[in-house]
Amino acid sequence: MDPDAVAKAFVEHYYSTFDTNRSTLSNLYQDSSMLTFEGQKIQGSTNIVAKLTSLPFQQCKHSITTVDCQPSGPSGGMLVFVSGNLQLAGEQHALKFSQMFHLMPTTQSSFYVLNDIFRLNYA
């Protein structure tokens, strides 16, 4: 599978999981994973999922506008840079966001998220 297709497939899987079953995002992170969410730094799958499942909204929908990817170096990793909209249930206007993921290969020929940085884009 070519890198662009892998990146798109990951992005679709990540956000559909986020939007329908947030706690199972734990499968995509490991103990070494790092998330910076609006400037707050969190490490490890358990802590990351605790943060994401405790965000102050029940329902949300991510709509993706752009996906860019590049190989990240000799370790076989992949950088994925996303921009899009985040619609919260009950809110009139969607929030705009940018997010970057650094995916690392697993021994089972899959990927996990080593680095994750999320920022809202205010008007």
Add this chain to the structure above:
Amino acid sequence: MDPDGLSKAFVEHYYSTFDTNRAGLANLYQDSSMLTFEGQKIQGSQNIVNKLTSLPFQQCKHSITTVDCQPSGPAGGMLVFVSGNLQLAGEQHALKFSQMFHLMPTPQGSFYVYNDIFRLNYA
């Protein structure tokens, strides 16, 4: 120097060079460097600097709103995620942008840009 200090120093150096001496950015990239600029993929320091120096504006000023960084793995790299405003001379409104850099260490104790992805954030 701590990672946050390093990434802030890099960001300041990168954008002040961009805004005052765009051709001087060549020192920050190598032959293996990759830039994706608004979806266009470019590789290698010369091609990257050609692209940046041929953008359709003479004068610009980057103002940085947020800088986030994380170590990128065993190779000693650093991911830097930036959001900010880009004011072009003669334009009434600044453009909003997000950009991510993957910095890799050089043998001389400095960093070069291995991965660079730039996206405008449209309202």
